[in-house]
Amino acid sequence: MLVNGILDPRLGMELLFCNITKNDSQGKFYENLEDALLDILGPKRSSFFIPVSLTYSLIFMVGLAGNLLTCAVIAKHRKMQTPTNFYLFSLAVSDLLVLIFGMPLETYELWQNYPFPFGEGGCYFKIFLFETVCFASVLNVTALSVERYIAVVHPLKTRYAMTNKHACRVITSVWTISLVCAIPNTSLHGIFYLYLPEKVAESATCILLKPLWIYRLVIQITTVLFYFVPMAVISVLYLVICRRLGREKKLPEAKVDKNCNSGSSWKIHLETVVVIVFAICWAPFHLDRLLWSSITQWTDTMHTVYQYVHILSGALFYLSSAVNPIIYSLLSSRFREHFHELMCRKTKGGSSPPFSKPQKSSSALMVQCRSTRGLGPSFISSSNNLNNMHCCLKVCKTVVCLSFTTKQSFNENQFFSCDIIGV
Numbered sequence: 256m257l258v259n260g261i262l263d264p265r266l267g268m269e270l271l272f273c274n275i276t277k278n279d280s281q282g283k284f285y286e287n288l289e290d291a292l293l294d295i296l297g298p299k300r301s302s303f304f305i306p307v308s309l310t311y312s313l314i315f316m317v318g319l320a321g322n323l324l325t326c327a328v329i330a331k332h333r334k335m336q337t338p339t340n341f342y343l344f345s346l347a348v349s350d351l352l353v354l355i356f357g358m359p360l361e362t363y364e365l366w367q368n369y370p371f372p373f374g375e376g377g378c379y380f381k382i383f384l385f386e387t388v389c390f391a392s393v394l395n396v397t398a399l400s401v402e403r404y405i406a407v408v409h410p411l412k413t414r415y416a417m418t419n420k421h422a423c424r425v426i427t428s429v430w431t432i433s434l435v436c437a438i439p440n441t442s443l444h445g446i447f448y449l450y451l452p453e454k455v456a457e458s459a460t461c462i463l464l465k466p467l468w469i470y471r472l473v474i475q476i477t478t479v480l481f482y483f484v485p486m487a488v489i490s491v492l493y494l495v496i497c498r499r500l501g502r503e504k505k506l507p508e509a510k511v512d513k514n515c516n517s518g519s520s521w522k523i524h525l526e527t528v529v530v531i532v533f534a535i536c537w538a539p540f541h542l543d544r545l546l547w548s549s550i551t552q553w554t555d556t557m558h559t560v561y562q563y564v565h566i567l568s569g570a571l572f573y574l575s576s577a578v579n580p581i582i583y584s585l586l587s588s589r590f591r592e593h594f595h596e597l598m599c600r601k602t603k604g605g606s607s608p609p610f611s612k613p614q615k616s617s618s619a620l621m622v623q624c625r626s627t628r629g630l631g632p633s634f635i636s637s638s639n640n641l642n643n644m645h646c647c648l649k650v651c652k653t654v655v656c657l658s659f660t661t662k663q664s665f666n667e668n669q670f671f672s673c674d675i676i677g678v
Contacts (some may be wrong), residue, residue, distance in 0.1 A: 292369075292458060293453055301365045303566055308365065310570055311358055318354045318577030322347040325580045326592040335593060338422035339402055343583050345426045346395040349388045350576035356384055358573055368458035375446050378461035382444045386437030387430075389482050389540075392575070394429040396533060397485045399583070404492040407497050436480075439473050470546035478541045486534060493530055529582060536575035539568035 301307070325347040329340045360381055364371075371378060402422075406413055415421075443465040449458035463470055543564050550557060 263357060288455065288457070290452065291451070292455070295449065296369055296458060296460070299367050299369060301368065303562075304365045307566060307570070308338045308362055311362055311573060314471075314570070314573045314577045315354055315358055318350060318573070318580070321577060321580030322350045322354070324594055325583075325590070326351070328590060330444045331597065332593055335589070336419065338417045338419055339399070339406075341419060341422040341426060342395055342399040342402060343580075345429065346392060346399070346579055346583065349391040349395060350579055352384065353392070353573065353576045357381075357388070361569065366552045368460070371446060372456050373461075378444060378446055379441055381461060383437050383441040386440050387433045389572075390433035390436050390477075391430055392579075393481045393485050393537070394433060396424070396529075396579075398425050398429060400489045400492045400529075401594055404496055407496050436477065440470070443470050444471065467548065467551075474541075474544045474548045478545060482537055482541045486530075486537075489533060490530055493527070497527070512644070532578055532582060533576070536578070539564060540572045544567040577654070 326344055329335050331346045373381070402417060403418060443463055444461060445464040447458075447460045447462045447464060449455045543561075546561055546564060553561075
């Protein structure tokens with residue numbers, strides 16, 4: 256039978272050719288087609304349909320709102336278009352693809368396991384989409400972890416290693432790799448039909464058609480490349496980040512304000528949450544695939560366990576798409592500020608620009624200093640000399656000032672932005 260859209264692994268290829276007018280290998284006699292389909296493929300509707308659908312609906316609403324807001328804020332506010340936020344935008348896009356295309360299709364299959372209504376092309380699209388967005392999500396999270404590592408541990412390299420162009424190149428590579436790596440598993444699937452003794456259109460299902468050992472090899476390789484390796488990389492990078500933040504926390508109070516220590520503690524907890532969420536949300540997904548591809552002799556107990564693993568893996572897989580914008584975006588004070596601004600503007604129906612232009616000053620040039628580590632904007636003045644810039648930023652009650660020279664001249668009323676990275 257089908258287990259939430261997956262053919263019962265206990266069935267062999269001999270079910271391809273059955274005769275409803277004769278006894279099958281177990282001595283059963285089918286009076287009609289409906290009885291044969293029910294006995295071989297199982298009930299059309301999953302017994303888990305109602306609880307899973309309710310869970311999916313909640314995840315869908317939370318994930319859709321969070322990811323759409325993330326994309327809207329980054330797209331609308333130019334000051335939010337930083338390398339870090341480019342990775343968040345790419346991650347939000349992959350999560351939206353999962354929620355908009357993947358979740359409704361899987362919910363439909365829970366409601367009606369067979370026949371698969373979208374044909375051969377729809378079957379390929381389904382598998383290809385799932386594989387691509389899975390790989391893209393994992394690689395985006397890994398790339399974001401590398402970016403955070405550089406910003407915290409090697410802040411002096413951020414000028415060269417954390418530019419928008421570099422982020423775009425990395426994101427393009429992430430999606431290209433994901434698309435290419437999705438091809439092998441997609442090519443192993445197709446539409447399956449029962450023959451009783453002629454082809455039964457009502458039995459169409461999108462399942463694995465190629466030999467199981469090939470599928471097992473593909474799954475083992477992708478599990479290593481897209482779970483164990485990224486998990487190791489993320490864990491090591493965030494461990495180093497936490498150690499660096501921990502050392503900053505232990506600095507004398509004369510050098511670092513208590514609020515900074517509190518911020519470091521919060522960041523350490525957040526990095527730990529990132530690793531734990533990644534491990535929990537993705538482990539059942541890969542366990543599901545490894546189980547299905549590795550077990551050749553299925554018992555009733557194994558089959559029951561697999562059903563629950565399959566349900567749990569699906570719920571956590573979609574939950575990761577809803578949790579990502581919360582962890583990476585909504586916990587950021589700057590993101591929350593723009594979320595609030597965006598929602599208030601929609602409520603009031605206004606169309607005011609996201610950033611008001613600083614008022615004209617005859618004696619000073621207005622400068623906006625921003626920190627890519629969430630220190631917040633601070634509008635201050637610079638010297639009259641347009642080539643010698645002096646930029647100050649208040650960090651945890653401590654004013655950090657940078658002086659630098661630029662060959663570019665600025666108009667008296669021009670808005671200027673300088674990045675303070677790794678403070």
